[in-house]
Amino acid sequence: MNPTDTAAAAPRRVAVVTGGSRGIGRAVAERLAHDGLIVAVNYASDSASAQETVKAITAAGGQAIALQADVADEHAVTAVFDRVEAEFGGVDVVVNCAGRMALSPIADLDLSVLDAVLRTNVRGTFVVAQQAARRLRAGGSFVAFSTSVVATQFPAYGAYTASKGAVEALTLTLARELRGRDVTVNTVAPGPTATDLFLDGKTDEQIEALAKTPPLERLGTPADIAHVVAFLTSREGHWVNGQILRANGGMA
Template structure:
């Protein structure tokens, strides 16, 4: 783990969040939104230290507090070290938002099984590892939010590996919500529809993007900000009665 530190020690009363995959896309939007809500944010990234630094700089420029911490979410020792660092620096963890993920598109018949293993390592094992640490470390009143995909319900072709992994994410988090009974900790999963991120747009033609934008009744792609609003609600006091749910934030798709 190679931390990039720009934060001073915080008062114990300030809420603290860890956002995995926080260097780009939805993860960055979530990190910046939570910082605007007054949380100290630890921005986790796997390799893109430059983008993680940009996220931290954007947060600090707006008057927030953030640090960047590098860790592969599927590596339990690296993830534990992130939680240790945040505890030591800020006193504890109140919110964990697990945005990190990997996408591979291919018909099931043609998918390289090494690619399948890589997708499942990040999306299933990674979710389990982060959820495990969150279950052990979150303070009372806290929240864990994971990410699935609306493709679990829409069943678009070529998304077999991705949807399989995200189906596992939904199972993991819904069970965790029940396991944390009595702890005053919420566990939910957000399942976005088509959202204009680099991960989503990469490799798609203009025609494919237009067709996907027309799929929701609202007839547009979602934005990272749309999803960040949902996460901000779920991790707020106002959203604390929502627990053990999969919220399909997709503009009205299935």
């Protein structure tokens, strides 16, 4: 058989991207689809935005479906993975972009808000990671999301950094638990990135100051982060494992 025939017959890789309807998640979904993966775009509640993401992918020649699930609901997440495996034969890449942020001094934070942040960012990451660990095929990758604020430790980010610190602690543990599976586990920790989640509640002056913080003196873009995820989930990036990658233009 001609080697090119073998390559042509290889099944397409399949990705599940949580929080894939907007911001960094949408950029990741579109980039992975551009690289030839079939993408399941998970969303929590914004069906319209998820469908827009799917339409953008299909219009560019890719293949995608939108699937609803709260990432902290293990039954809903299991159903998403069941559907993807049934429809496409397996899962090769899982990227957990779903997240929640609340800004407040620790002394003033409503504990119900803290509970909501931890539910999405810690429990949600754990639930998605659990399914990834059970289902990823050999050669696959799991990518979680943290934040560079875990290192910079800006005021008012206490709840958010506490939740993302837990994600970072999980990363190498899971990578080691998957020894022998040929599956990588990494976490991307963006710096200031121009998404609705980042821009919400900030003044123009605050945004400008944060944009000047990295040596590159600009905000990151969702595409900047999607490029990093694309590398980590590619064949070329497969030697990177158990790492926290701070994609932040040179911040701490």
